[in-house]
Amino acid sequence: xxxxxxxxxxxxxxxxxxxxxxxxxxxxxxxxxxxxxxxxxxxxxxxxxxxxxxxxxxxxxxxxxxxxxxxxxxxxxxxxxxxxxxxxxxxxxxxxxxxxxxxxxxxxxxxxxxxxxxxxxxxxxxxxxxxxxxxxxxxxxx
Numbered sequence: 282x283x284x285x286x287x288x289x290x291x292x293x294x295x296x297x298x299x300x301x302x303x304x305x306x307x308x309x310x311x312x313x314x315x316x317x318x319x320x321x322x323x324x325x326x327x328x329x330x331x332x333x334x335x336x337x338x339x340x341x342x343x344x345x346x347x348x349x350x351x352x353x354x355x356x357x358x359x360x361x362x363x364x365x366x367x368x369x370x371x372x373x374x375x376x377x378x379x380x381x382x383x384x385x386x387x388x389x390x391x392x393x394x395x396x397x398x399x400x401x402x403x404x405x406x407x408x409x410x411x412x413x414x415x416x417x418x419x420x421x422x423x
Contacts, residue, residue: 302328306347308338310356321410335359339367342374349417354383369398378420
């Protein structure tokens with residue numbers, strides 16, 4: 282069983298009595314959707330970084346070192362599947378939990394995302410921003 286770096290960080294900080302925000306990267310091309318999730322997650326105490334496409338998402342993932350990534354599939358410049366491949370092949374991000382957050386619920390796309398290394402595939406219409414916030418707690422053991 283592999284323990285995420287976010288969980289270890291959280292444990293060490295709690296032990297020291299210092300609270301550091303969990304860093305979440307949201308890669309989403311729809312600005313209104315991204316802002317809705319960003320606002321809810323920020324209110325819940327998370328540090329939220331956003332990116333509007335796969336290329337920008339990779340740059341942010343490598344430079345910001347998030348504890349968890351939400352990744353859309355259909356985006357300009359680089360789609361989520363290509364970004365997922367690159368995230369999983371990079372030493373800095375290969376163990377970061379990545380949750381696909383998509384409007385598309387076709388079984389073929391779900392299987393592709395899971396095969397490429399997503400930890401979970403979430404359908405946007407089935408999750409409110411509050412539900413997304415809960416997923417962070419589920420994945421990072423909060």
